[in-house]
Amino acid sequence: MNRPEHLLACLAEECDEVGKNCMKALRFGLADGYPGSSVTNAQEIAKELSDLIAVMRMLVAEGLIPKPDLGGSAITAKQTKVEKYLAYAREVGALVAPACEAE
Numbered sequence: 253m254n255r256p257e258h259l260l261a262c263l264a265e266e267c268d269e270v271g272k273n274c275m276k277a278l279r280f281g282l283a284d285g286y287p288g289s290s291v292t293n294a295q296e297i298a299k300e301l302s303d304l305i306a307v308m309r310m311l312v313a314e315g316l317i318p319k320p321d322l323g324g325s326a327i328t329a330k331q332t333k334v335e336k337y338l339a340y341a342r343e344v345g346a347l348v349a350p351a352c353e354a355e
């Protein structure tokens with residue numbers, strides 16, 4: 253394995269860690285965390301996103317991937333797409349209001 257391959261493996265690993273912590277939050281809640289730990293699943297997600305961004309910046313700095321447009325139209329387009337599918341999920345009954353809003 254060379255350096256670019258190692259960095260790509262690190263990026264994939266951080267993506268997995270974000271996903272793992274999202275699944276824990278879905279199963280047990282954002283405010284929950286490992287037993288005996290004061291760190292919440294929400295905080296774990298934020299930490300892993302920081303790790304992901306750190307590795308992304310290394311890949312960008314080394315010219316291995318283009319710099320993502322983090323403040324541009326691609327972000328807005330993705331947010332619009334997610335909102336579109338949230339509306340569709342609500343329409344087909346696959347998305348419900350949180351318990352605090354359902355009452």
Ligand SMILES: [Mg+2]
Nearest residue numbers: 266269300303
């Ligand atoms: Mg990590």
